[in-house]
Amino acid sequence: MTVAPSDLLGRARAGDKRATARLLSVVENDEPGAADALRTLYPLTGHAEIVGITGPPGGGKSTLVNRLTGAYRATTDRVAVVAVDPSSPFSGGAILGDRIRMRERFLDEGLFIRSMASRGHSGGLARATSRIVNVLDALGYGVVLVETVGVGQEEVEVVRVADTVCLVTVPGLGDDIQAIKAGVLEIADVLVVNKADRPGADETARDLAQMLTLGAPRTAWKAPIIRTVAATGEGTDQLIAAIAKHRAWAAESGERDARRRAAARAEVEDLLRDSLVRRLRDRLGQERVERAIARVADRAIDPYAAVDELLRE
Amino acid sequence: MARALRDAGMEVIYTGVHQTPEQVVETALQEDADVIGLSLLSGAHNYLFPRIAELMREKGMDDVLLFGGGIIPEADVPGLQKHGVGRIFPPGASLDDIAKYVREAVPAKKVAK
Ligand SMILES: Nc1nc2c(ncn2[C@@H]2O[C@H](COP(=O)(O)OP(=O)(O)OP(=O)(O)O)[C@@H](O)[C@H]2O)c(=O)[nH]1
Ligand SMILES: [Mg+2]
Numbered sequence: 001m002t003v004a005p006s007d008l009l010g011r012a013r014a015g016d017k018r019a020t021a022r023l024l025s026v027v028e029n030d031e032p033g034a035a036d037a038l039r040t041l042y043p044l045t046g047h048a049e050i051v052g053i054t055g056p057p058g059g060g061k062s063t064l065v066n067r068l069t070g071a072y073r074a075t076t077d078r079v080a081v082v083a084v085d086p087s088s089p090f091s092g093g094a095i096l097g098d099r100i101r102m103r104e105r106f107l108d109e110g111l112f113i114r115s116m117a118s119r120g121h122s123g124g125l126a127r128a129t130s131r132i133v134n135v136l137d138a139l140g141y142g143v144v145l146v147e148t149v150g151v152g153q154e155e156v157e158v159v160r161v162a163d164t165v166c167l168v169t170v171p172g173l174g175d176d177i178q179a180i181k182a183g184v185l186e187i188a189d190v191l192v193v194n195k196a197d198r199p200g201a202d203e204t205a206r207d208l209a210q211m212l213t214l215g216a217p218r219t220a221w222k223a224p225i226i227r228t229v230a231a232t233g234e235g236t237d238q239l240i241a242a243i244a245k246h247r248a249w250a251a252e253s254g255e256r257d258a259r260r261r262a263a264a265r266a267e268v269e270d271l272l273r274d275s276l277v278r279r280l281r282d283r284l285g286q287e288r289v290e291r292a293i294a295r296v297a298d299r300a301i302d303p304y305a306a307v308d309e310l311l312r313e
Numbered sequence: 314m315a316r317a318l319r320d321a322g323m324e325v326i327y328t329g330v331h332q333t334p335e336q337v338v339e340t341a342l343q344e345d346a347d348v349i350g351l352s353l354l355s356g357a358h359n360y361l362f363p364r365i366a367e368l369m370r371e372k373g374m375d376d377v378l379l380f381g382g383g384i385i386p387e388a389d390v391p392g393l394q395k396h397g398v399g400r401i402f403p404p405g406a407s408l409d410d411i412a413k414y415v416r417e418a419v420p421a422k423k424v425a426k
Contacts, residue, residue, distance in 0.1 A: 017342060017343060018342050018372060018373060018374070020343075021342055021343050021344065021345040022345055024345065025345045087324075088319055088320070090320070091319060091320045091321065091322045092322045093318065093319035093320060093321060093322045093323045093324060093325065094319055094324045094325065095315050095316065095319050095325050095327055096324060096325065096326045096327065097326075097327045099326060099327070099328050099329075099340065100327065100328060100329040103328065103329055103332070103336065106328075106332075106335075106336040106339050106340060107335055107336065107339060112343055113340075113343055114343060114344065115324075115326050115344055117324045
């Protein structure tokens with residue numbers, strides 16, 4: 001569709017889903033008009049409740065998101081889901097399959113589901129996700145659920161857009177639970193043991209509780225451990241209550257402001273870096289930079305000297 | 314099929330089997346898909362394709378390609394194409410050919426299936 005982003009904006013704000021979808025593509029891919037759209041929308045953001053759902057593959061995140069969506073829709077006019085799946089490192093393509101678990105809600109007028117592949121975003125996945133979430137927030141989506149596979153650092157960065165992060169594990173992960181510990185456990189505000197209908201849920205909950213006692217707590221918040229059976233909906237209400245409790249605590253304790261400040265810092269610093277590099281390139285000219293690169297490759301000078309020289313000019 | 318398109322570098326939204334035309338079109342709309350690919354074995358093609366094409370028109374999705382494959386008698390194909398359906402691939406069509414067709418039809422990469 002070849003409609004100017006400014007027109008899209010007006011239509012999206014009026015609730016047109018096709019315009020919303022196009023606008024999301026514009027900001028996701030950083031197409032022309034993206035910066036202007038975000039400028040207009042930014043003052044309208046900051047109202048949505050943003051919930052991150054992360055955890056190992058196949059843990060039932062999408063099934064749980066489907067349950068949460070149903071519960072939130074009972075009290076919220078517009079709910080959005082942003083589901084991130086990994087891209088193939090070989091082809092750059094991706095199969096985005098999270099929707100399958102939400103099919104019963106495809107025709108819910110108040111729900112917008114958007115899939116996203118993890119790679120190929122200018123400025124990085126975390127930034128693309130935060131732009132998407134900002135648009136949905138500004139368009140009046142009261143709750144935005146962000147699902148991502150919690151395996152690597154990049155995914156961890158993604159859920160930082162959330163006010164509350166839920167880490168979804170399952171019974172019988174065994175040693176894998178140790179793997180979660182590295183980096184991901186620290187960002188979890190709520191721990192979920194899904195598939196609690198399976199044997200071993202109690203042990204898993206105990207292991208998690210144990211792991212939480214290791215290391216110095218970053219804040220006064222103690223992450224609760226909630227058991228769910230996403231397949232049947234059991235535990236959804238408790239999970240919603242735990243998320244609400246964290247949200248209230250974060251607002252009161254200053255944690256929410258601290259996170260927003262950290263997110264704003266990351267965003268501004270990123271943009272600053274990009275824009276400085278671009279300006280510098282424009283001033284130096286690509287040719288000069290290439291010449292310096294060639295000399296470094298030939299071992300005529302070292303990379304530090306090359307940068308010093310370029311910056312001196 | 315989804316895997317073949319992924320391996321050709323496309324982003325494929327897989328929605329599962331037995332979707333109604335309304336569900337398929339709503340998904341493609343929210344995902345801003347460039348292409349809808351329908352794989353049919355049920356024999357309901359003479360209903361499903363025209364209905365999806367009609368819904369797409371209603372929603373202004375004229376620039377989205379609709380194509381398909383599966384068990385569809387050759388005699389039915391011209392009728393479907395009159396409704397604006399693109400290529401119909403028979404069972405056993407080469408996955409490479411299908412990927413090539415999609416890539417040539419759209420420069421962008423998002424496919425709903
Ligand atoms: N027994 C049991 N199975 C469940 C439960 N929740 C989800 N499942 C099943 O677990 C499988 C994976 O569920 P998904 O919701 O797709 O998991 P996911 O974490 O979103 O998966 P990825 O996005 O691929 O990482 C499906 O077959 C679900 O039916 C549960 O509470 N109990
Ligand atoms: Mg999933």
